[in-house]
Amino acid sequence: MKAKREHRVPLSDAAWEILESLRGLHDTPYIFPGSRLTSLSDATLSKVLKDLKIQAVPHGFRSTFKDWAVECTNYPSEMSEMALAHVVADKVEAAYRRGDMLERRRQMMDDWARFCQQEWSTGTVVPISSAGARAAA
Numbered sequence: 525m526k527a528k529r530e531h532r533v534p535l536s537d538a539a540w541e542i543l544e545s546l547r548g549l550h551d552t553p554y555i556f557p558g559s560r561l562t563s564l565s566d567a568t569l570s571k572v573l574k575d576l577k578i579q580a581v582p583h584g585f586r587s588t589f590k591d592w593a594v595e596c597t598n599y600p601s602e603m604s605e606m607a608l609a610h611v612v613a614d615k616v617e618a619a620y621r622r623g624d625m626l627e628r629r630r631q632m633m634d635d636w637a638r639f640c641q642q643e644w645s646t647g648t649v650v651p652i653s654s655a656g657a658r659a660a661a
Contacts, residue, residue, distance in 0.1 A: 531609045534630035536637035592639060599632050607632065 535543070543555060552561040558568070569582040586608055593604035602621075605612075607629055612621055 532624055532626055533607075534626055534633050536634045538637045538641065539633075589636060592636065593632070596639070597632070597635065603629055603632055 546555060550557050550561060554561070554563055556564055558564045573580055573582070590604055590608065593599050593607075594601065603625055606625055
C-alpha cells in the first residue's frame with residue numbers, strides 16, 4: 525500500500541466464491557501466487573493484459589470503478605475514495621476522519637459486483653484514441 529496503512533476491503537459474494545474456489549489450491553499464504561509460489565510482481569496484471577492483447581492498463585479498472593460510483597450511484601464520493609485507498613489531501617479533514625466506512629462500503633461493493641456481472645447486449649464501442657475520437661465526432 526502506498527499509504528503505508530491498513531486497508532480493509534469488504535468483499536462481495538462473488539469475490540468470496542472465487543476465494544473459496546482457490547482454498548487449498550496452493551501450499552502458500554498467497555491467494556494468487558506467482559510461478560514460484562511467491563507474491564506477484566506489480567507488473568503481472570499489465571503483462572496478462574498485454575499477453576491477452578487487451579488494450580487496457582490495470583489503473584483503468586480503478587478508474588472504471590470511480591466513474592461508476594460517481595455517475596451511476598448515489599454513494600458519497602468519500603466512500604469511493606476510501607474504497608480506492610486514496611489519502612485525504614486536506615490535513616484537517618484527515619485528522620478527523622478515523623473510520624473506514626467498512627459496513628457502508630460493503631453494500632457499494634456488492635452493487636459494483638452486480639454491475640460488473642451484467643450482460644451487455646447493445647451499444648457501440650468507440651475507441652478512445654485520438655483517431656477514434658475524431659471518427660465519433
